[in-house]
Amino acid sequence: MYQTPYEKGNGNQTATYAETIAYFKQLDKDFETIQMLEMGMTDSGEPLHIVIYNPAKKFGFNQLHDNKAVLLLNNGIHPGEPDGIDATMMLYRDLATGKLKTPQNTVIVNIPIYNIGGALNRNSHTRANQNGPESYGFRGNARNYDLNRDFLKSDTKNARSFAEIFHKVNPDIFIDNHVSNGADYQYVFTYIATHHQKLGGSLGLYFKDTMLPQILSDLKEKKIEAIPYVNVHDVKPDGGFEQFMDSPRYSTGYASMFNVPGSMPETHMLKDYASRVAVTYEYMAATLEYIDNNHTKIKELRTENLTNYKPGMRYTLEWKIDSSKVKSLPFLGYEGDYKTSEVTGKPRLFYDRKKPFNKTVPYYQTYKPVTEVTIPESYIIPKSWWNVIDLLKINNIKMEPLAQDIELEVESYRIADFKTGKYSYEGHYPHNNIKIITTVKKIQFHKGDFVISTQQPGVKYLLETLEPQAADSYFSWNFFDAILQQKEYFSAYVFEDTAAKLLKEDTALRRTFETKKKEDKTFAEDADAQLDWIYQHSVYYEKTHMEYPVYRKIK
Template identity: 60%
Template sequence: MFKYLFCFVSTAFCFAQQNWNTTFENGNGNQSATYEECIAFYKKLDAAFETITFQEMGITDSGKPLHLILFSAAKNFDYTKQKAKILINNGIHPGEPDGIDATMILFRDLALQKIAIPKNTLVAAIPVYNIDGMLNRNSYSRANQNGPEAYGFRGNGRNYDLNRDFIKSDTRNSRSFQALFHLVQPDVFLDNHVSNGADYQYTFTCIATQHERLGEKLGNFFKNEMYPEMVKDMQKKKIDVIPYVNIHGAKPDLGYEQFTDTPRYATGYTTLFNTLGFVPETHMLKPYKDRVKTTYEFMVTAINYTDTNWEKIKQVRKANLEEYKVGNQYPLHWEIDSTKVSYIDFKGYEGGYKPSELSGKDRLFYDRNKPFTKKIPFYGNYKPTKFVTIPKYYVVPQSQWQIIELLKLNAIEMTPITQNESFEVEIYTIATYQTGKNAYEGHYGHYNTTVTKNIEKMEFRAGDYKISTNQLGIKYLLETLEPEAVDSYFNWNFFDTILQQKEGYSSYVFEDVAKQILEENPTLKQEFETKKQTDKAFAENGNDQLYWVYKHSKYFEKEFMRYPVYRVLE
């Protein structure tokens, strides 16, 4: 017995005495781990410590699997039996590798108990999300960034920016993330980044997710309790935290706005499931070693807060769902509320404009020899500008299999219709929309979409799906299935086939039919004649007149512009 005890103790001692330095720590503070070094390091931790496990979690566009590293003080990796869970994402933009190196150090320190060990929280992290972007290693693609010496590329192997793909899921990375996310079901989520934009004194900025999107109860807790306490903890470490400076090509002296993270972004997506989200954004011009340190410290702060306050977090997350009941109004659009402004003691640099030595035109510059602290306005509140009434359930025909797959991937509960049946539904017709003129992440997306509505009895087939809104994913349903939502499936082009007519007519044949239609419908004929009298362009265009009759006839295809997802009201 003593022999085995000695072996166990000596083995643990040997593990503690091994060289557990990371690539970053072995260098001069300006080196970042390669993909191979990162994965090998986590495998080494997994082999050495029972509190660590390293798992493959699904395929990515690179052909390599997404990985998940877990730490549990109790050596319990059952996701369903945790008091709290925090998920950290790294390398979504591999040219911003601060989180990759900081998280390697974090898990090493947790394993070796070099920092306070969370007793109530399972700590999970994705070592590298954009794997092929990290494999595309270079030293030049981040032209404005101060180190490290080599890093990955922003786009993945198919040149997608993965931080625009969470709702549309064009990539395998996104689909594997969503499966992983719903398996872990984290209470808190961090997505580590490096900023672009203005120059200032801070090493660390942060996008605290738009609290209004979380809901009233959870949003108020996030804004008024959780985030301020975390900022105070960082300040105790002599690290200032400032809201992400969302300024490009101008000085921040006049103030700036809270970044709005719609569901295309990581934290905009996780917000849909009541997860409290942060995007740490270290400043691109600060030394790499300082950026890694501040990223590390924020992760420790987030873990410690979650571990201490897990009961309150669970309570508020659960209570927040009560806001989203059938018949309630749900906000689809937001805009900055300029009536609500706070003031930040902003630490910046004097700057201005001077002639460019390249073009002779005015260029922006900052003078780091002239630091200042001044109060500037910060607009951190949004107000809703468009609402939709929450339906009892949606009906999605089985023909929309692409949509159904994404809903299933996001743990949406659906009930298949068992036999053909008819019932009343609210039907949307796309009234207006605009389409982007430039390609954006593989799409020419729509915006400013509006709909008209009518109630109609429709027949649905066995195998079509009824989807209740009384479920955890209610906000996901509303943000994807309501076509007027900013990042709806409609606006991401999933339903573009309804925007094109499939049938038509030969004018020389339909002329006689149109005449008969008007003769048999006096009311329609009167409307037709009135339009000719009041609309000069219409009166002078025979083709428009013929099409008008066609559009108001039984021959006009009902599928054109009709949105093929239906709502059942209470």
């Protein structure tokens, strides 16, 4: 009874969107412990759903945490990777019918299919490297966005609705089910775990050293071998690989900003579909059991983690691998070699499944800071930047409007340099290699401008979005591009006389100008560049050009 569409099939078929929703509606109708809700629109025009499983039969958002932890499951973000969709349907059924032990201290919330537009775009060919199922959805959503790059920039209705769900549910643990791409090896199950340094403090170490090892040990008892996501493509993994650092654009990176440990199961694309669904099910079941036995500790560490992000403390915006710190990782692989391609006539990589091996490979798990910032007491953002303010609000950021016009001493950033990608990426041309100049000055703010304290649960979200040098900052994602363009200019034949007068009246300016001409031969030969330099160092130059319009209050 209550067989899922997957179980009714041949083991290589996944439920459609309509079948998935219909199945959960049936569980909602027949079991008092399950409730299904509509929660916000998606780009497809269809609403997102959540399905709550609570043995206490309480479904109000303010009741989910009644002495319990909450596990949030996300499925179908890439509908061509549907393992979690089918596994979660079985998990809910088994919990509702008592086949699985009833959790006493945990509530589960599940988004059945997050990328509805992609699920409706069903086909059998777009996952060219994947071994089943027979048909599946497409990676891009209804507007062709990859939703697992959109959590921070929130270009899609899906992402905005997810933020609403995430903050109403306030999960303690998060799982986002996927299927891998990349090398070939013996494992059916790999995983991306929120990086412990990114998660921070005792919470990060607990997740890395205690929680995750125990869950993986439980899987091993069921004869399921697991390994961190094999982060190599088109090369043999024998040389080792590094732990994936999940930035905030990704689901687990997003969760990490709110002190929620997350994992991204990545079942292996070349293994048969039935095996992949089975291990996804077991991973979720093992995680649920661990949470249920340790819910108090998890919740305590989440709360405690906020103490690591106080004003005056340092926060890392950019990391890189510390290659001096390496561990040996047991690895079950296949011998790889190169042979002549029948297509190109050039060497091509292949794996010989008749030659499995068990050996250790280097694994790089430790990162070191590249760019750090001191956490301010607050940020101030003018009300005119409503596009960013709206995103802060949907992410549950608390802010206070100024009651009156006021002049305040703040830290101000000027964008000194940056690079921009040559090709479109997820609807943007993101900036990188951002350099800033910091000054302290008095700025006139106006009634209604927003003061945003960093002493709130979203402190890491504020740092990752409002500090322009962060990899996924709103500056990086082009939300502030209007400041990069001058709006006023000068006509050279008119400004010539003004420039001469400025140099005559300002001795310091003239000396700096002459020194620059002596030291920079190109500048000395370029009349336009010289006039522009004087213009930019004069009162005539607009102060908003390259002036980052988010300010830091230190005291």
